Amino acid sequence: MKTKTTLLHLCLAFCVISTLQARTWTEAQTGRTMEGEFVKVLDNAVVIRSANGSTVQLPLARLSEADQTFVKAQAEAAPKATTAKADEKSAGKDDVKKQLLGTWDGYMADGDGSRHGDIRLEITEEKITASNPRGNATMGAGTYKVSGRRIDATGTEGQFAGKKYEGIFDLDGKTLKWCSANDNPNSSRPSKLQTNTQAGQFLMVLEKK
Template sequence: MKTLILHTCLALCALTILQARTWTEAQTGRTLEADFVQVQDGSVIVRTTNGGTLQLPLGRLSEADQTFVKEQVPAKPVEKEPGKEDVKKQLMGTWDGYMADSDGSRHGDIRLVITGDKITASNPQGDREMGAGTYKITGKRIDATGTEGQFAGKKYEGIFDLDGKTLKWCSANDRPSSSRPTKMQTDPQAGQFLMVLEKK
């Protein structure tokens, strides 16, 4: 048993020696033997050979030491924001919902079938196709251009909010005086209408 404890101690000591590093102060050239522990608030925490800890300002250390420290700190993963293609994939599918009145109540039913480059609108009650068009996404903006049916040749500038399987799309109608909405609300005077849709 004593032999096992001795061997364990020796192994730990050897590990400590292997981890030890010579730290150098850039301006004075002074050195210190110590183990790297962590980076905290612009300083390096090290453990000295006698078991104590010291805080070394990172900016005062040699270039080699600073490079070493950067290599010890794992890089934070970059959180990728959903890109245009990601949003398009989420939009693709069949959406059933309604046109909303200015008070948010249901005004009329609508179905949208969205592909990678086309939107087809229909009345789900009679399964009557109303028209189709292309669309373009820029951030939270969505602009549609009619190519078929009653929407042909008309442009609709809008904004959208996509939350899981719920899509809110507020758009200006085809009147020249209409402008892109700034909030999700039907406004007949401004020529703006809101659609609230659920993905099938």
């Protein structure tokens, strides 16, 4: 008996929730009504989900003035939500890029992670300039783009001019690990932060000054 009572309470609760989410839609000419939850606007119709879970499209022109006003308000709210999400994504991207700005000293790593050669990167909003920190000799420069944990550079000056480098990176405080494919067309973006000479992929380990 207790189980039946519990099930009854659950059913009643579900009905209350469904009623709260649903809306009564009215046809302007006939006055006929339908209970359903607003899903989305599709062209000149509104998509409604009924209590049994099925969806139906109702032409906006056939609905009451109050229903049309409600649909218009929902449609106007949707782009704002999308824009807010895009702004959040953009802000996250900007935060990562800001952390990359500055001077980074480090080394090229061999396949076993050992130090191979020194390198310095000067990263600004617009470009990256590479040099040898010991002789302070500029090696070249290029533009770059950051997307998630991907970083793609295109050489514009020096020995890197006209070359493209697709890479991945990891930023942990003041430590930057950047693994990139070299300029060989047969090289592809690495999936691991590790030098792989056979695949034409090299790792830089850098510390922010």
